[in-house]
Amino acid sequence: MREINDKRVREVAEKARAIRRHIVTMLCAAGSGHTGGSLSASDIVACLYFWEMNLDPANPDWEDRDRFVLSKGHAAPVLYAALAERGFFPRELLMTLRKMGSPLQGHPDKRKLAGVEASTGSLGQGISWAVGMALAAKMDKKPYRVYAMVGDGELEEGMVWEASMAAAHYKLDNLVLFVDHNGLQIDGRISEVLSPEPIRDKFEAFGWRVMEIDGHYIPGIMEALNQARLLKGQPVAIIAATTKGKGCSFMEDRVEWHGVAPNREEMEKALAELV
């Protein structure tokens, strides 16, 4: 088991901060896109790309690599920022987000950008991709692990539960699902629009091992990932309590920051906080 020490935590925290800075900068340059849900996912994604996953940026198609599927594809900026920081492509490319001809499409396009494992954007579908990949690993007796992230609003899609049923049925202990539980969707709070609660009970009833963590506490995320590796016979769901817009005080827990990009002034304000 990998030791969680101060040095490693500091390194990953530094990456999470870099990812957040990229997110606000590239969204400002793009002039549109999803800010809140990218920021809520940043600490988890940083842990995946800088603590957990076996990857080779020089060989993105390496057969035995671990896979991450961003099922909540609208948070593409967090994925792009992590891939750039991990060395999959030059950081400058981030500034082409959502622009005509850019490989950094508004929602991740697997054909256009190395490192993107699944073309997502239609909520509910990415988790099924992840189940399929985990099944393939089992079939081929491959050691790789599969990670996925869904939004808490995304849990309202029936497909999420179809996929969950399959994952437990096929005992996919090589699959870890993060629920980015920020409490918000587009039309309001998930509790008011259409509540998916109780989330923990649902996953348990569907046959998953469930952990509940603070999705912004890096040692806690690392510890959960360590634990997940030890669990056999079941897929693991990690319900991460997060704050939408985390890191930028004026965006935090504000539903109106779901699908808008910061303007220059807002970006400056955000960057001043992300130090």
Place this chain on the structure above:
Amino acid sequence: MKKQATREAYGKALLELGKKHQDIVVLDADLSKSTKTAEFARAFPERFINAGIAEQNLMGMSAGLAAAGKSVFASTFAVFATGRAFEQIRNSIAYADLDVKICATHAGITVGEDGASHQSVEDIALMRSIPGMCVVVPADGPSTAQLLEQLYHRKRPAYLRLGRMAVEQVYGEEQKLELGRGVELRTGAEASIFACGIMVDKALLAWELLKEKGISVSVVDMHTIKPLDQELVIKKAQETGAILTVEEHSIIGGLGSAICELLSEYCPVPVLRMGIRDEFGQSGSPQELLRHYGLEVEDIVQKVQKLLEIKLK
């Protein structure tokens, strides 16, 4: 005249209809601010149901509500309405011939920066293939409002395709449209342009440029793609002997296909189809994308000229 997106006009017209008719119920799938059903939701919260991010259940519940006597308007983005929930629309709504109007916004490539996953270029084809489904693609705000009201009174399954981007007004408030009847906006002898949705305005602009070149064409707004105004299509084919179809949709299965299917049986004349040519969209501004996919005014002008060459051969 003021630019307005058809989704904006839909939101306003739906609110007005809701005031008049108590049987109207509106459903959305966590996109009410974007589809503009939020205006109705604010005024009539007891007649608005947010299905959450669950389009299949949205359509299934719509069927149940309609079966229980409600006049249902169900909204989300076109790609999720017609794609994700296709089979619910087919088997629960259309098969039972229920009073559900699927009013989907963000159709076509002018969704823009969100990219291909959100740009529906096959929704007309999907909806048109369902038996009995009425398919309507309004060109502007005023026609959206008129056609929406007619769909309310029709009380049968219908698909209304709406856009995200603001568009010029094509119709004055006093002009009357009729569901199922194309509108001959310009009359010319050498060819006929059949357009729908945002392409109607572009066809009118092309008409001006063609006129300057001494080319005389007709321009028809085919706001109702199904049932198709067969009489008008055949009449224009006979009168002008060449047809150009223009749509912000795949050339497979949309307006162009509908017209070719009809004319190949009853009045074969040269037809050219303009639209997305069997490919996905991508991120970009609506203007860049329209240019990239060859859906600009100049493209229409060139296609008409090519069509006339074919016609004369």
